[in-house]
Amino acid sequence: MRLDILLVQATSRLADAGSPSARLDAEVLLCHVLGVDRTWLYTWSDRETGVFEQARFEALVAAREAGQPVAYLTGEREFWGLPLLTGPSTLIPRPDTETLVAAALARMPARRGRVLDLGSGTGAVALALASERPDWHAVGIDLNPEAVTLARRNAERLGIANVGFRVGDWFSTLDTFGFDIIVANPPYLADDDPHLDRGDVRFEPRGALVAGDRGLADLHHLVDASRGRLAPGGWLLLEHGADQAAAMREVLRSKGYRDVASERDLAGHERVSFGRWREAGR
Numbered sequence: 001m002r003l004d005i006l007l008v009q010a011t012s013r014l015a016d017a018g019s020p021s022a023r024l025d026a027e028v029l030l031c032h033v034l035g036v037d038r039t040w041l042y043t044w045s046d047r048e049t050g051v052f053e054q055a056r057f058e059a060l061v062a063a064r065e066a067g068q069p070v071a072y073l074t075g076e077r078e079f080w081g082l083p084l085l086t087g088p089s090t091l092i093p094r095p096d097t098e099t100l101v102a103a104a105l106a107r108m109p110a111r112r113g114r115v116l117d118l119g120s121g122t123g124a125v126a127l128a129l130a131s132e133r134p135d136w137h138a139v140g141i142d143l144n145p146e147a148v149t150l151a152r153r154n155a156e157r158l159g160i161a162n163v164g165f166r167v168g169d170w171f172s173t174l175d176t177f178g179f180d181i182i183v184a185n186p187p188y189l190a191d192d193d194p195h196l197d198r199g200d201v202r203f204e205p206r207g208a209l210v211a212g213d214r215g216l217a218d219l220h221h222l223v224d225a226s227r228g229r230l231a232p233g234g235w236l237l238l239e240h241g242a243d244q245a246a247a248m249r250e251v252l253r254s255k256g257y258r259d260v261a262s263e264r265d266l267a268g269h270e271r272v273s274f275g276r277w278r279e280a281g282r
Contacts, residue, residue, distance in 0.1 A: 007045070011023045013061060013065055014065060017064075025070050026061065029060045067203065069200035071093075078129035082128060082129075090122045090147045091204050092165070097124065098128075099183060100125060100237060100271075103263045110135065114137050114176075116138075116174075116183070117141070117183050121208065123140050126163050135139065139174075140163065140165040140178075152165050178234075180234045181235050182237070188211055189209050193215070215241060215244065219251075223236065233277065235274055237274040237278075238272065
């Protein structure tokens, strides 16, 4: 069957199944099966695919109809321009989290420094920061050994050497202090959040999504515990839910952080809040 006809049929199926990005999903899945990029697909859309490729594509479309995330079906997702391996053991890197990267980079000068990424998952944030600041050293920590293995594979695959990943429960296995930057995208959904029953989130690890105290427990813990790990003048930056920014600014100030503020994501939601640990002697 011709590629353009396959795409039309798959797009219709995915749209009927409720996919908000049916055409894009179909294109990404077909590119994955054929081993080509979307530019090639646009250029040669009148070509015919083989029986094997068509069967494989239709199986992936059926899985997507059932709600399986495209990133898990292809095993890859782009983040900050980096092609990252993904898997069911980790959250899927999302554009909203690029707000966290941009906010951290704005506070990472060209000089050498150390950055810690807590709950690193695929390694997306640590790898993005390390790629942009080659004179810095990045450390990523995740509780899930499978996630750490995946992050290490991503670092090796991308050739990013100034980053390391280890297994740990937040700071529990960390024996170093004085980080210039600490970043985290921790669980911040309440256990009854309606988003848990929608879209890709249904298939992602619940432990990486849900926290106690209406989603604020891990955020509050990191604000408190990071004080003993930051260098004087170091920054803590946390991604959180769209309705949690005011609460995060309040807790940051109450714990002694200065220059507290929030950054908005591309949708205009306050997505990242941050503060600077007090300077030495203050």
